[in-house]
Amino acid sequence: MKEEKEKKEISRREFLGKAGTGVAGSYFILSSLKQAEAVAKENPLQPPETYFGNIQVQLTVNGVKHKVRVHTNTTLVELLRDRLSLTGTKVVCNHGECGGCTVVIDKKAVYSCQMLALDADGKDVTTIEGLLKGEELHKVQQAFIDKDGLQCGFCTPGQIMSAYALLLNNPDPSEEEIKTAMAGNICRCSAYPKIKESVAEAARLLKA
Amino acid sequence: MSGDFNIVGRSVVRQDAYAKVTGQAKFADDYKFPGMLFGVMVRTDVSHALIHSIDYSGLLDYPEVTVCDINDIRGSRKVGVVTADQPVFCYEKIVTPGDVICMLVGADESQLKLLTAKVKTELEELPLITDPEKALDPDATFIHPDKKSNLIVHYPLRKGDVEKGFHESKHVIEQKYTTPLIEHAYLEPEAVTAVPIEGRGGVRIIGSIQNPHTTRRIVAEVLNFPLTKVRVVQAELGGAFGGKDDLMNIISARAAIAAIKTRRPVKVRYTREESVVESYKRHPYIMKYKVGFNDDGIIKAMKIDILADGGAYASMSPFVTWRTVVQATGPYEIENVHTDVRAVYTNNPYTGAMRGFGSPQPIFAQESLMDEIAEIIGVSPYEIRKINGVKPGSITASGHKLRDHDVNLLSVLERAERETNFTERHKECSRSANTKFQTSQKFRGSGFILKKDEMLDNRDIIKKGIGLAVSLRGCSLGAEGIDAAAAYLSVQKDGSAYLISGLAENGQGLRTTFSIIAAEVLGISPEHIYYLEQDTGIIADSGPTVASRSTIMGGSAVKNAAEIIKKRFEEMLLTYWNIKSKDQLLFKNNRVYEQSRSISFSELCSLAYSKGLNMSAIGWFKGPSVHWDEEKGQGAAYFTYVYGCQVAEVSANLLTGEIFVDRIVAVHDPGKIINLMGAKGQVFGGVTQGAGYALWEGITTYNGNIRENNFDQILIPTSKDIGEIESIFLEGEDIYGAWGAKSLGEPTLELTAAAIANAVKNATGLRYFNLPLNPEEILLSRKLSPNDLSRGSTN
Numbered sequence A: 001m002k003e004e005k006e007k008k009e010i011s012r013r014e015f016l017g018k019a020g021t022g023v024a025g026s027y028f029i030l031s032s033l034k035q036a037e038a039v040a041k042e043n044p045l046q047p048p049e050t051y052f053g054n055i056q057v058q059l060t061v062n063g064v065k066h067k068v069r070v071h072t073n074t075t076l077v078e079l080l081r082d083r084l085s086l087t088g089t090k091v092v093c094n095h096g097e098c099g100g101c102t103v104v105i106d107k108k109a110v111y112s113c114q115m116l117a118l119d120a121d122g123k124d125v126t127t128i129e130g131l132l133k134g135e136e137l138h139k140v141q142q143a144f145i146d147k148d149g150l151q152c153g154f155c156t157p158g159q160i161m162s163a164y165a166l167l168l169n170n171p172d173p174s175e176e177e178i179k180t181a182m183a184g185n186i187c188r189c190s191a192y193p194k195i196k197e198s199v200a201e202a203a204r205l206l207k208a
Numbered sequence B: 001m002s003g004d005f006n007i008v009g010r011s012v013v014r015q016d017a018y019a020k021v022t023g024q025a026k027f028a029d030d031y032k033f034p035g036m037l038f039g040v041m042v043r044t045d046v047s048h049a050l051i052h053s054i055d056y057s058g059l060l061d062y063p064e065v066t067v068c069d070i071n072d073i074r075g076s077r078k079v080g081v082v083t084a085d086q087p088v089f090c091y092e093k094i095v096t097p098g099d100v101i102c103m104l105v106g107a108d109e110s111q112l113k114l115l116t117a118k119v120k121t122e123l124e125e126l127p128l129i130t131d132p133e134k135a136l137d138p139d140a141t142f143i144h145p146d147k148k149s150n151l152i153v154h155y156p157l158r159k160g161d162v163e164k165g166f167h168e169s170k171h172v173i174e175q176k177y178t179t180p181l182i183e184h185a186y187l188e189p190e191a192v193t194a195v196p197i198e199g200r201g202g203v204r205i206i207g208s209i210q211n212p213h214t215t216r217r218i219v220a221e222v223l224n225f226p227l228t229k230v231r232v233v234q235a236e237l238g239g240a241f242g243g244k245d246d247l248m249n250i251i252s253a254r255a256a257i258a259a260i261k262t263r264r265p266v267k268v269r270y271t272r273e274e275s276v277v278e279s280y281k282r283h284p285y286i287m288k289y290k291v292g293f294n295d296d297g298i299i300k301a302m303k304i305d306i307l308a309d310g311g312a313y314a315s316m317s318p319f320v321t322w323r324t325v326v327q328a329t330g331p332y333e334i335e336n337v338h339t340d341v342r343a344v345y346t347n348n349p350y351t352g353a354m355r356g357f358g359s360p361q362p363i364f365a366q367e368s369l370m371d372e373i374a375e376i377i378g379v380s381p382y383e384i385r386k387i388n389g390v391k392p393g394s395i396t397a398s399g400h401k402l403r404d405h406d407v408n409l410l411s412v413l414e415r416a417e418r419e420t421n422f423t424e425r426h427k428e429c430s431r432s433a434n435t436k437f438q439t440s441q442k443f444r445g446s447g448f449i450l451k452k453d454e455m456l457d458n459r460d461i462i463k464k465g466i467g468l469a470v471s472l473r474g475c476s477l478g479a480e481g482i483d484a485a486a487a488y489l490s491v492q493k494d495g496s497a498y499l500i501s502g503l504a505e506n507g508q509g510l511r512t513t514f515s516i517i518a519a520e521v522l523g524i525s526p527e528h529i530y531y532l533e534q535d536t537g538i539i540a541d542s543g544p545t546v547a548s549r550s551t552i553m554g555g556s557a558v559k560n561a562a563e564i565i566k567k568r569f570e571e572m573l574l575t576y577w578n579i580k581s582k583d584q585l586l587f588k589n590n591r592v593y594e595q596s597r598s599i600s601f602s603e604l605c606s607l608a609y610s611k612g613l614n615m616s617a618i619g620w621f622k623g624p625s626v627h628w629d630e631e632k633g634q635g636a637a638y639f640t641y642v643y644g645c646q647v648a649e650v651s652a653n654l655l656t657g658e659i660f661v662d663r664i665v666a667v668h669d670p671g672k673i674i675n676l677m678g679a680k681g682q683v684f685g686g687v688t689q690g691a692g693y694a695l696w697e698g699i700t701t702y703n704g705n706i707r708e709n710n711f712d713q714i715l716i717p718t719s720k721d722i723g724e725i726e727s728i729f730l731e732g733e734d735i736y737g738a739w740g741a742k743s744l745g746e747p748t749l750e751l752t753a754a755a756i757a758n759a760v761k762n763a764t765g766l767r768y769f770n771l772p773l774n775p776e777e778i779l780l781s782r783k784l785s786p787n788d789l790s791r792g793s794t795n
């Protein structure tokens, strides 16, 4: 507790100095310090450019190219939710424990709360919003509806992205492989049996 | 209509499924408003102290930051669902680490988090009470001095004469059981935005709120506004399990204060760590049972003494512990009962409503006890429950005669026994239990190092066991609460319809269930029903969505509304078709039939519209009155009950102490099932959470501080942690509820831990008295909690 207090008390200038060096350091230290700049007092409704950071990254999200400024410690999920308004991706633990923030990068399921926006530079990111093509549901989404693989739905975007990543790499997973691939996604409503069924169903639908 | 349903009882896809699988469903933190500010809480690092002063001078350099504290409150400074003991902002005392002294408001949330350290407080620490057993000591400091006692509530229940009963018993045994503090762990952390209503001087609140009407009442009290000026809208709720009530009311009040003060929308959203530190949890119980019985297995007397740790605030403790006193003896007919249930204040995190609502704890105790009785007199666990279990016409501990519904306890029990071949397998497993466990004992604590292949898949080390548990559960709030619910149904001229009920969706699928009920009455497809956003501005207060009351109460109100409209249609058709009786009218498949003719529902509606027929109705259901004698704890506590039996099959690893649940068979009588798909989901959810309660979960505290504050340490079950779950429904008839539909969500959870504990005993030959049954409990019979704060990952 004590130590954390001290961390918090580092002055703004000190912090900006550190951030300016571009050393990402440990996310856990920086997380309590991020975005320490004050909003411009004259017009608080319009935050200044630098409010969002001064490092430019370029990435593709759901097929759309974005050029945005971020802080050294902005996480990918913050970039997606707060800057790009893609709120389908959820923050549950912000700790790499639950899979609620799962997105897909290079065919891999990634916890977006544990990836710095900087590290997503040049990457091609798919989020839950990217699965829908116009009005048409992706087969994985359809399977989750058909097999009722959800209750409250808060874990669902993460579950679907994990399933999507699994099926990209392994179109014909065994029950055990499904279990393992989905083990990183917590569902407190515990729709697990139906989630497993949904993933198996999605594999079937995709093959058909 | 009985037995012949169009939609009821089938599997219907959830109404909200599309929005949820596409990421379009809007949860509280997904809302953004122009000019929105954020609110960040300031807490102290003590658990019990007097507040002498709060110094904001460190914030002088930050004019863009607004502080909200006690001085901004025009109405009630303290609030509560039952007792107003929880300050919105603390001003006299800190009584638990989650307590908030003020909130910083500004546009930059990260900056505000840093600035919390600039608020300085002068505190005088007070002696801590963290052991509930010491809370009532004569020299204990009062947590709330104005209450002049640390007792939140005491419920006695007296039936017959226990001393006489013990005297007449050949065997008398006494046991003590404990259960831990449990975090709801809804995946969506708390979030709410308060938006000032321009020009009308009110405030609109949108958030992850379980009971919008309760939130409205609390916010209005704090702002000193009439109820109508606070409009609460429920965002899509990312799980609640009973947990988004009291705390959400208070957070909403804080956001509202800030919105009024700054005239800007203000959002408050918690991190997981904040959610864990400030939210209420499930009560830890200390339960002492004394029971007298004879060789024939008949229980003569039961004396029960239960102490619930209410933590720093009363919250729902009075309701939760009331259910405990009614159900503490379990579903057994016992002649002499003497029960005392007390809830006390301590400096621990406060406790309130959580799925189960005062029943999982006593069920763990009483079902463990039943197995012990069975063992002493040499009958099977199945047999002992058959001997003592309630039957139609039985009298409960509170003197309530069970009738007007199918008393299906023995039916669910028999079905579960048959399905699992219980008695035989139980006998088989118990035969080898002791010897095997003793063999493994020689390895324990002797520095023996396991080789890789000895850890897993070693037949000698893995021991199987099977156990069961049964329950009866009173539906809805019972004699302690006001029980009524409203629904509003408005049919449009094209045949589609708006529906809303005063009970709110908590993620369990209530909207779908209610749409099915309305659709069934009108003979239309549920897709034609559009469930409105939960909004206190459009529907009457129907009490909280807790205590398994939504289906039975809300469902009845929805059915009532649909029937009112159906009757009007029928009367119109009598004249229109010039017929005498409405008996021949059949509402089915989106049409209305009368012998050979028919009309589509949409045509009917457009006709009704042109004739000026009122196609909107408010349905109402008031629970039948129930009665309770506070002194003796006697009365018809609930107007009806549901029954359940679960069988757990486990594998115990005798070397590591690890328990794996291979299979759970859950047999429930929830009354009529409305949506089969939703019902199965409830069983999976309840059983898995129950297994978590049995084996892994448990929040520990040190000087009131929570050690486990994120999911790295709060172990909630993942998909790999539990085996197969099988659900079986026996739909008993009942005069209450829509076609007899009662409740399911909570019964599914309350039994699992008890069934698992009995299965573990069957496997290991040893009985454990303290949940969770984690490896340290199994191997060492104690909990290994380090005594310092450093165990927490982010401390």
Ligand code: FES
Pocket: A090, A091, A092, A093, A094, A095, A096, A097, A098, A099, A100, A101, A102, A111, A112, A113, A114
């Ligand atoms: S929110 Fe990213 S893993 Fe939990």
Ligand code: FES
Pocket: A150, A151, A152, A153, A154, A155, A156, A186, A187, A188, A189, A190, A191, B187, B238, B239, B507
């Ligand atoms: S559906 Fe609620 S957490 Fe998974």
